[in-house]
Each structure stands twice: as C-alpha cells, then as structure tokens.
Amino acid sequence: MLDISRRPLPPAASPLDALAGAAKAVPAASLRALPASARLAFRGGERAAGLAGIAFGVELPREACRFNTASGKLALWLGPDEWVLLAPGLDPAPLFEGIEASLGSEPHALVDISSRSVGIELSGARAAFVLNQGCPLDLSTAAFPVGMCTRTIFAKSEIVLIRTAPDAFQIDVWRSFAAYVWGLLEEARREFE
C-alpha cells in the first residue's frame, strides 16, 4: 500500500457516539463506549502463533477462552487457531505489517478488523447481573474469572466478552449490532437507576 498521503485521516465516527453521550450515570452498572482500537484477527498453527506473539508483544494464549495482556495490549484466545489482537489507540497498519514480516512463509492469516467492531465497557457491582439479562453464561468470578474472554451471545447479538476486573467487562460487538447491544444494556440497567 502506498502510504504517502497529503491528506489527514478523515473524521472517524462510531455508532455509539450519540448513545454514549446521552447515557445516564448508573454507578451500579456503568456504561462507557471505549475509544478506537486496533484489532487484528490472527489465524494459524502453533508455530505461527508463537511468532505472532513475539511480534505483537503479547504472547498469544494457548489456554482456551483466556487473554494475555501487556502494555495495554490484549491477545484474546477465541478459538484453537484463532486470536484477536487488541491494541487500544494504536494504528493497525504498522502492527499488521510488523506481524506479517515476522511470520515469513509460516502459513497463517492476518486480517485487519479494527473497524469491524466497537468496544463497550460495563462496570459496577451489578455489571454481571445486567449482562446476564442477555448472556447465558455463568458470570460468577469462579466460572468466568478475570482474564477470561470468549465469543458468546447477548440476546440476539453475538459479542466477544472480556472480563478485565471482578466488576468490569469489555464487550466487543460488530458495529451494526452495537446500538442494539447498547440499547438492551440500557434497558437492563434501568432498575438500578
């Protein structure tokens, strides 16, 4: 890709811009739209995963449904040969090229999906309760500890759910489903207003 641009990047927009601006403060289940993040889908075998982890700066977890994190970046296990590399606030292009370069001829697939989804943070004492209004998983810290991540269901949308603290979750959701997920979360936390 020729990367000599005389123009600045155009203004970015998120489907949550208006919704997040209008959200009420509900401390028991606080909702926040997360800032933009680089997201790379990485697919490949064991050796490729090892190389990719080194290039990304976060080892790719081999344990199912766990994430590793370092210097603000997250490597999420989503499947036995599938990871998502999250780098909040970073430009995906250099990350992409760095990992590609490090893999050489090792079979793998790297796809930039930075724009595919948006991030939502749900935190507070009732965060898990609110999530369980649409998510069928056991969200007790015993069953879904800090450090766990997985694709799952939230009502009629697929999400990636990440537990970053006992009372804090990140939700990664495809852009066009984000308003729906946000709306349902708003509905679900109303009783804690």
Next chain:
Amino acid sequence: MQKFSGLELFRRALGGHQSWQPQWRNPEPKAEYDVVIVGAGGHGLATAYYLAKEHGITNVAVLERGWLGGGNTGRNTTIVRSNYLFDESAALYEHAVKLWEGLSTDLNYNVMYSARGVLMLAHNHHDVISFKRHVHANRLNGVDNEWLSAQECKAFCPPLNISSMRYPILGGALQRRGGTARHDAVAWGFARGADSRGVDIIQNCEVKGIRRDATGAVEGVETSRGFIKAKKIGVSAAGHTSVVMAMAGLRMPLESYPLQALVSEPVKPAFPTVVMSNTIHAYISQSDKGEMVIGAGTDAYTSYSQRGALHITTHTLDAICELVPQFRRLRMLRNWGGIVDVTPDRSPIIAKTPVKGLYVNCGWGTGGFKATPGSGNVFAHTIAKDEPHKINAPFTLERFRDGFLIDEAAAAAVAH
C-alpha cells in the same frame, strides 16, 4: 354406526345419554389382513377409511403404538390451507381442502372445519414478491388466495399491529377458504368411520419388525401383540417413519425434529382468523374454546423427545407480542412438542417403495394436519391400486435421486 345429530342428542339426553355405543371397537388383532396400516394418526386412519369406503378393502388393521390420534394429530395447531406454490403441491393440498369442506357430513362427525381464513404476512420486499407469485399461481390453479394491502390486513384482522413494529407489515396473502379444524375430532371421526366399515383399529400395539419373504416382498409385521400377516403394509408413522422403514431395510431422506406449540388461557373471542408470519417466525389463531393457539418453526436438532427448548418458545412469543402487543398480558397455559419428519425439499412422500407391498406416506414436516383427508385419500388409492393417484404421482422417493424436487421451502421460505 349410531347416527350423530342434534335430534339423536336430544333423544338420548332424555335417557341420560346411557345408550351411546362405543365410537369404535377395541378388537383383538386377527392373524391376517389384506392391508396393515402402521400408525393410527389422522393420516393412517383416513387411509383406512378411504380404503374401505372408496376401494372396498375392509380387511384392514390400523396398528398404533399408543392411543389413536395421540401423535402429531393431537399436537398440532390445526391450520388448514392449500395456497401452495407449485402445481403439484397446490393440487395435493387443494384436494384435501375440498374434502375438508364436506368432511363433517361425510364422517357424520363434526370436525369443526372453520374456514375463517389464513393470512400470511409480508414484512419485506422478498415476501411481497413471493406471496404475489403464490397468489397468481394459485388463481391459475383454481386455488383461492388474494393479496391484501397492510390496511386490508388490519381490516381483516383488527387486533394486528401493522406499523409500530420492527418489521412493519407490507401486506399479506389471504386464503379465505383456509382455516382450522378440530384435531381430535378428525382422528376420532375417521376412526369411527373406518371402524364401522370393518377396519380393526388396534391400539397399544407397537410394530417391532417387518417380515419379508424370499422374494423380498412384505409378509407381515412383528408387533408387541404377535405377528400379523399382511399382503400390503402402509406406513403412516410421521416422526417415526425412519425407524419403521429401517425395519424393512430402507434408508429414508428424512430427519425428525421437535416442533413445539402452545396455547394461552382461554379468553373471549379476540382474534378472528389465522395469521402466519414466516419472517418473524410465528403463527396464531384462536380456538373455539378461546385459547390462542400459537406455533413456530422446529427446534434446531433432530429428536424424538417430544419436547423442545425454552428459547424457541421465547422467540415465538416475542414475535406474537410484536404482532399483537395487547396479548403481552395473556398467559401461556400449555406448551408441548411433537416430532415432525422433514424431507430435503419440505414436500411429502406418498409412494410405493422399492420393497414390494410396502407403501409409505411421510415427510409432512410441520404441515401434515391440513392434508389429512387428501393424503389418506390418495395413499389409499396408491395402496389399493399399487400405483399412485395422479395427484400424488410426483411425490415419489425417486425424485431425490433424479432431482425433480418440489421445493416449496426454497421457493417460498414459508412455513407450512
């Protein structure tokens, strides 16, 4: 057969109804029959009835594992319509509707065929084209079906929500001759009619095997009540067809899925017709007793458990509440499941099989009830004549080998 009529009812009331005779006998199986029908659901009983009535074959037994009419006949949502797209299907279901229209009189049993109309809702452009294609094809096939605008849908069924919803209604296809019938009465009416013509209905008699002679032709059935010899065997076992046909060594293009239905508590008349929405997956009518009768598609996996998952019910009812938001406060009274046998093209098989003397009527999926009299009628013909009636001639097993599918599902994406 004792005649049923208002006058008879009045006459016997004076005697405290002590003089009514059993509506059917409870016979012991004979050693041999000309025809054994496996399965005493509506289709099997209708087959026996028409074998006796139209073909004079009365040495017939209908074998039933449980109690007659206890399978899908007694579990379905009783919708009757014939506005199918393809010529073959339209002919088959229209044959059934014509029989429905005279069935109470024919059987001397009030099956409560209620032509209150079946309205299928269109929520997007694809639905609109598809339904209009149906309307035009049906008209040319002599099947009533008409296109209604959204406002006309509302006028025909005032409780409907047509606009303040996620997928507003763009119109609908209405078959005015469609409607409902009383499911139990259909089984009982055919049973009584068949029994009175000499057919033995043998309940609590499970078929365990199909015996074949040296030439491969059928010899009879092994049952929980012993071996019963039969010149011909007609399998009408719905969800259990694969199991029965395996006894004759045949593999079938069938999968059996749970299909759930539910009713609300009874309320005074509040819903005048049958409404179906395939786009949001639900259908609803109100029974004569006042219950809202509601159903949707099958569960996701094959099963003989006769029950399904709660998440199917939640999706069915969220669709119903979207269509009729004032019913949100009604309450579910009963929820149950049946087992439906589904073919790859969602059309039935009513045919001879590669085994001599073995005939099969199956693959009705979610739509078998509406065809009951027509299906029994042409299946009886197929068994009696050893060749299909022209109406069921296309519904062969061989169509899957040759590719001559009758793919209503693909063509219309409409639930039956």
Next chain:
Amino acid sequence: MSGSFRTPVGGRIDRLNPVSFSFDGHFYRGFKGDTLASALLANGVHLIGRSFKYHRPRGVISAGSDEPNALVDVSRGGGRTTPNLRATQVELYEGLAAESQNRWPSLSFDAGAMNDLAAPFLPAGFYYKTFMWPAGAWKRFYEPKIRAMAGLGRAPVEADPDRYTQHYAHSDVLVVGSGPAGLAAALAAAASGAKVILVDEQAELGGSLLAETEATIEGKPAKDWLADTVAALAARDNVTLMTRTTAFGYFPHNMIALAERVTEHLPNPAATLPRERLWQVRAKEVVLATGALERPLVFPDNDRPGVMLADAGRTYLNRYGVQPGRRAVVFTACDAGYRAALDLAAGGVTIAAIADLRAAPKGELPARALAAGIDVRPGTAVVGTKGRLRVSAAELAKLRGEAAHGLGPVERIACDVVLMSGGFTPSVHLFSQSRGKLAYDPALQCYVPGASVERERSTGACRGIYGLTAVLEDGYAKGEAAAHAAGGGPVPARELTAEATDTGTDGFIGATPHPRNPAFAKAFVDWQNDVTSKDIKLATREGFRSIEHVKRYTTTGMATDQGKTSNMNALGIVSEALKTPVPQIGLTTFRPPFTPTTFGIFAGAARGDLFDPVRTTPIHGWAAERGAAFEDVAMWKRAHYFPKGGEDMHAAVARECRAVRTNVGIFDASTLGKIEIVGPDAAEFMNRIYTNAWSKLEPGRLRYGVMLREDGFVTDDGVIGRMAPDRFHVTTTTGGAPRVLAMMEDYLQTEWPDLKVWLTSTTEQWAVIAVQGPKAREVLAPLVEGIDISKEAMPHMSVREGRICGAPTRLFRVSFTGELGFEVNVPAEYGRAVWEQIYAEGERHGICPYGTETMHVLRAEKGYIIVGQETDGTATPDDVGLGWAVGKAKKDFVGKRSLARAAMSAPDRKQLVGVLTTDPNVVLEEGAQIVADPEAPVPVPMLGHVTSSYHSAVLGRSIALAVVKGGRARIGSKLVVPMPDRAIEIEITDPIFYDPKGERLDA
C-alpha cells in the same frame, strides 16, 4: 357484612395496614397480606365467578395456585388489564380493581345460566355430534355462537405498556418450594457453602407452615422457627431467596424456568422496575419440594359457593384471620378434615358435622374431634348441597357396606360452608416435566416420583412423605445430598424434630356414592371446565379408554388449573367405570407451565427496535438526514430511495436512474457481505467452493463468482478480488453473508481440514461507497491518492489499494449498473466522512444519491440477476444465464455432481429471459405468472413468472425479467401474463435491455 368474617386476632395479615379495593364495582376493605380471595371471604363474599359451560355460580375452592374457580380480571387501566387471575393468588393492594368474568349482565343474575337448564343436551363432546347441518352452517352460525360463549375473561384491547426482563442464572442447588421440606433442604445446602437459590410462588416463604398454629419445630412454635430460618438463610451470601416466583418449567439439562412477579403486588410500581422477570436457572442439582395438593371430593352439587377444600378453609382462618363461614359441614376421607374442623372450631366456626367416608376413622385427630364434642359421622357421605348463590345446607347419608347405592336416608344439615378433603396428591408436575418416571403408590392412591432422569431430588409431600418431622428430615437429607453432588462442603448434622399432629395418608379418589340418578346428577370433577363424573362415564361408554382420550373428549384437566384438583379423581372414575386398576389407565402428561405464565416475560425486552437488532451502515445517518425512505433487508435498514420535494417513489427512482446514466450516482453498498480468505491454499479453496476457476486470476483483478449448494442450486454470488496470491476479498449478497460464511467454514473444517486457509468476516470492517456513472472517474480522481484510476491503468474488474480522502481504501472498479463504476471500500469509521467528501466533490458533476430501488432498476436494465429474486433455491447457473461462470474443466466443485442429474438438464427448465409488454406503459407485477393461453381451463398451464419488473426511465418503457420454461428458445415469441382483470400481452426477449455490448462499462 363488611369485615364481619374477620377474626379479631390472628393470622399473618398486617392489621395496621388496611387496604381498600373493589370487586365488580363494590368497594371493600382488607389488609395488607390478604389475597383478593381472603379479603372477599372476610367480607362475606363467596360468589366470585361463573363456570365455563353451564355458568353456574362459583366461589373459592382453594387458597393457592390450584384454584379452578375464582378467576377474576384485574385492571390498572388502559393496556394494564389481566384476565383469568386467580383471586387466591392476587395480593391485595390499595386501589385494586377486580371484576368477575364470564357473566352477563351481572354475576348474581347471569343470563348464561340458562345453559345449566340445557345441561342434559350438552354432555361431554356434544359438539362433535351435532351442528353438522346444513353444510357450512358451522362456520357461519354455530361456531360464532359457541365461540362467544366460550372463553373466560376478555383479552386486553390496548398494548401492554409494562416492561418485562429476562435473566440467566446459575446455582449449585436450586430448591423449589419453601415449605418445611424446602426450607430444610435449603438449610442443609446453604450450610455446605454451595450457591443456593430457594424459590416459592407465594408472597412469603413457608408453604404449609404459614397456616400452622399448633406445631413446634426444634422446640419453637412453627411460626417462630419459620421466621428464624428465613432470617438465617437471608443472612447468608451464598443463598438467594425468591418469593412471588413460580418455577413453571423443567427443561432439559437442569434448566428451570422461573417467573418472578416483581411489581404486581404494588399499588404504584416504579417505572424503572419490570412487571415480571423470566429467570432461566441452570442448576447443578435441583431439589423439588413442591408439596401436595388437597383433593376435592366428587359429590352432587359440590360446586356451590361455600364448598371449599378443608385445608383451604383452615388456611383462610389461620393465615388470613378469616372465617370461611359461620357454620360448617366437613366431608372428609382423611384426617386433614378433622384438623381443619378443630382449627375452625377453635376460631369460632360452628362445626355442624363431620361426614367421614371411612367406616372407622382412627388416629389422634378424629379422637380429638370427638372429645371436642363435634358431631362426627363415620361411614357417611355428603350426597348433595342446597342453596342458590351460596351453599345453605348439606345433605348427608350413611353408607351401607360396599354396594354402590347402599345409602341410608338423606339428612339435610344447614350450613354456610362445606369443607371437603379427599386426601393429598403429591405435586409431581415439575418432576414429571423433567421426564422422571412416576410410580403409582397404591397405599397412598397417588403417583409419586420414581427414578430421576435429571440431577434432581424430590422431597417431602411431593414424594408422598407426610408428618412434619419426617418431612423436615427428608428435606435436610436431600439438601445435603444435593449440595454434596454439586461439590459443596460438609454439612453439619442437625436434628430437625417437630411436634405436630400427623394427618396420616388416607384419602379417596373417584366419585363418592350418592342416591341420585347417576345419569343426571352433577358431581363436578373439573370445576372450571364443568366436567362431571357422568361426563367421564359417558366417555368411557363411548370407547374412550385411554386417559388421554377421556381428557380430550371431556376436557377434564384441560382448564387453566391444568387438572391440579381434578386429575386423580378423573382417573378414579375411569378406573371404576372400566373396572381397570388406575396404573393401567395411564396418566396424562404434565406439561409446562406449572401455572399460566405471562407472554410478556417470554418476549422480555424484545419489542420494536429491540425486537431484532436494527443494523445500520456507517452512512445511514446521512441518508436519514436527507429524508431517505428505508427498507428492511434481513436485519439491515437500507436506503430505498431519496425523495425530493414531495416526489413519490416512482418519480424519485426515475430521477435517480437518469442521474446515474447521464452523470454519476452514489450508493451505499456497505451491507454487502465480505469475507477475507487468506492462506497459501486460498485459491484452491476458492476453486472448490465457487463454480468458476480462480487459480489464474491475477492479484489486482476481480471476478464474478457463483456459488452452489451441494444440490446444484445457486445459493449466492458476488464479486471477488484477488488482493494477493494468498488473499481474496470475497463479497456476498446482503442477506446471504452469514449463510455463505457458515457454508464455507463447514466445508473447510469438516471436509478439507488439510487446506491452509482461513476465513474472516469483514462485512463490517468496510464501508462500501459505490460511485457509478459516466462521470465517476472525474469525481473520484481528485480524492484518490496512490492509485492511478485512469482507464488504462485500472480497467473494469480490477482492484487497487491506496488512499481516498486520507483514508486507506480498497478501490474496486466494478459496476452493477452497467456504467463506469467504482466501489470505494474504506474502514467503516471513515465511511460517512469519505461519503460526504465524495458527495461534495460530485456535486459539481451532478452527483445523485440513489437507493436500492434504483440499484434494482439499473441492474435489471442490464439483465444482471439478484440471487433470491431471479433465483429461488431451485435455479441452476444455466437456468439464470450463468452457465458461462461454471468451470467446465474443473473436476469438482460444490454442487457439480448434482448438475449431472436428469432433472437438471430437463428441456422444460425455467430460464432467465427478458420480458417486454406490448404496451410499454404497463409495468408487470412481480410474481405474476406467464402462460401461453389465458383462456385454458383451470388449472391453467403456467410457463414461468415475472421475477423483476420496473419502469425504465432511460428506455422510456417498462421492462421485466422472468424465468420461463424453455425461455431462451422462446425469445421473440409472444406470451401472456394473465391478471384477474385482464390479459397482458408480452414478448420474450433477451434479458439485457441496455447497452448489450457493455461498452459503457469500459468507458
């Protein structure tokens, strides 16, 4: 009579909190803690409803969710109207307004009661035997009459404004029922440290203990023990206590569905609260402590208001401080009747007599009744009652031996309440729903749980254990076992001894003897559905031998109480009529829900925009601001057209079409499905999935791909770009994206796991802006960086990467309009900004935004198909003119073998053609059929149908696409589209109407 039946002290009602309410417009007072039933009884109101069929006056029979009779309509105004609520479960709140049902003009004078006189002509199943003449009269005449008479309450007519929510929960041990067994189970499980949920349908925990005045547990009065136990459980972090919560369904793999009524008992619920909540609880272990239901006795006229279950009478007195009457006759087959009589006597009610079916009742309670001077009559039956709207007397007769009519003379005893008890039936509903097999216990004359199928244990009365100490011990043991199985810690031993009078296990099922003519006496089995013992006998006489048949023929057990009070008695009557033991008659299936459950909780928040996700593109807001009309395509909202100044769709689309053909148009194609296929075997994978060949496609080039199902029919299509030797950018139809990806994953993972290739959905990564028209290049040229978009450098069907408006782009040169065209892919967050900049640049060139309708017209002018419109799942590639896209030289691809079947090359297959009406102003209806001879007799042979039809602005006439049998051979011939009012003449043409040589594409 207001308040006159309220005892001065006692009960659990809150006497400091009086509550006023209305029933049928009359105002009454009760207390907080009352149910509507207890408050009405306290006011001397027994007549609460009319029966379903005969409209007989009916009162309260029970004190709980088994109530068959006392159904009312409760309204909070507007859409907040709920029919068919049981007065025994409706909690009183200030201002509650209830109305009786199924009566006209009034409850005490109901015209429908004429049906009772006609009852001889309305036996079970009468409607199957009549209303058949004349043909068609059923639908026109009889059915409307029957329907108007049937039904109970009225459905609300306004949309329900209340909110409902849903919740998934998990527990180690779920205990259903908070009577003594359930509490003991919860205590044990809680002590293990396991996560425990205890649910009860009532407003308070305690079950039978709530009406207990005499027993002691662990040395404390039951009331105190209950309070202490509830407090102890509530104090634990690992225990969740839920009241007003009905466990209504037992689903596979230990998922229990609960309905929690959150606000129904509140006078003014907060708007933030949901009315009800559906809980889907996954429990490692379940303890069912659902108790037992008292059985009524089936005797003539047992349905008069004032006839109620004995234990219900006791509950009204002990729990609610209400005398069910002044003077009671008790009819019993077990000691529970004596317990009720003794409690009521102590509460100031005169016990006129106790008629006991048993010849020689033994045990402590009968002895105490005798000692208390109560007129106890062993071997005696109540054989009838008197009274119009309320029982005024009971008729008793002595039983003589075993003979059916061996009865002594009838004695009439005045009373205003008849208490009956036929013993208790274990509440096995949830156990049975769990698919556990029931076992008949001949000693108890009831079904009890057999072997469990799920990880479940039944405890206490629901498995036939009676006696308070035994129940508590069983509950504690089951709770401990469940906790252990769920991985809980050790449970300390605890002696839960109780002092209580045992009511024994006697009982009766069936109909009790009476001297009346059995052909005419009305002894009710199912109160709500008006099923009498003679109806059941009629069914057996008519050959209905299976209990399922009897149930369906008579409707017994099919009312809103689902036979809680009636099922065992019906079995007893069938058993006697057929001279067959009960277990051989079978048992009807217990189906969810346990009690009727509000539709709203199943729907939850799914309404309107939360019914299904409303998927919108990054450019949606721009279109909405410009007044675009939208259409639903799968879950997406797509801009349909952009009307200007009052234009209708036709005018807007004509303008948009002209703009694209003459200048340039801009279209939001973001909803197209996109899949990135990456890996060294990417091309091989493409070869196997698509009909065409991909190996030789150069990077930087695009190709149109067709995809079949394995059965040979077209399932999707799209333009695919090769970004690199090992990377394809695949596009799919909007609706087909999930299906296509799922199908690709299926083949890749299960058939070809050896291929080194991976699939990633990128549908939402890219916003896609189609810029189409002769001036497209001029519009884009100044905005693009790093790409030479000249005709020579970037020919039709090529792709380049670079930047546009500063954003990275994959720029496709592709056209679905037949014009020079580009599709600009940019990361989604830049979609709107890039769109706006292109639009601004384009304004100098007359750029026009267009919607899906214009897109459809333009592609139809070019004869391009839309999968799902020209195809319907029964079309082969050749059928729709895509035979050229099938790689004949390829050995295999998905669907290839099926194309070789006989039917796939039949001469009369429908083929894609163009259609022109002879009258250019007639636009055919999409879906219209095509025939050769519209005058042919029905069924008219049909040749095909119109798949797409539009007015073409650029051609100045209508055009259509169609699939027609042998269509390509018919080009140039005339056929007919028959409409109801006219026959439209058409000519079959080539499907390409505009620029057939494709010169504009290469501009």
Next chain:
Amino acid sequence: MLIINCPWCGDRPEIEFRYGGEAHIARPADPATLSDEEWAEFLYNRTNPKGRHAERWRHIHGCGRFFNAVRDTVSDFFVATYKPGEPRPDLKETQP
C-alpha cells in the same frame, strides 16, 4: 436449552451452537464417479435413529469449531463430544 460440551471451550449453552446434522458422512472424494443413487444417498438419506445419534455441532458463537457428538435422541442427553477426525466412540461401553 441443552448444555453442550465443546471439546475446546467446555460446557456451554445450546444457543451458542449450531446443529450440523448427521456426522461421519464424508463428501465423496470423486463425486463424478458416483451413480445417481449413490449421490442421493450422500445428499439426502439419513439414519435418523431413535436413540444414539452421531451428529455434528458447531460452536458458532464461541470458538467457531465444528465437532462431533453422540446424543440420545429420545432423552436429548449427550453421551460424548469429540473433535473432528476422531473416531466415533464405542457407544456400547458408554452409559448415559
């Protein structure tokens, strides 16, 4: 809602999965050599047993992987789940 044991993610609720029909029906290596009968057998005929059924599931809203399971179609209880490529477990030895 069934609980399904994903070989990678463990016990998860049914709504995260998609059913994939009967298992161990391999696509013929060279379909062109098959007769119409043989092709129809592959395409359409299914065992559809009442009892133990080997079937495919995909953890579509989880790890995305296809896997196989043996389930009793009468009780809906799973006997086993296993990764693709692994043989169908010997069912006689495994009790529900």
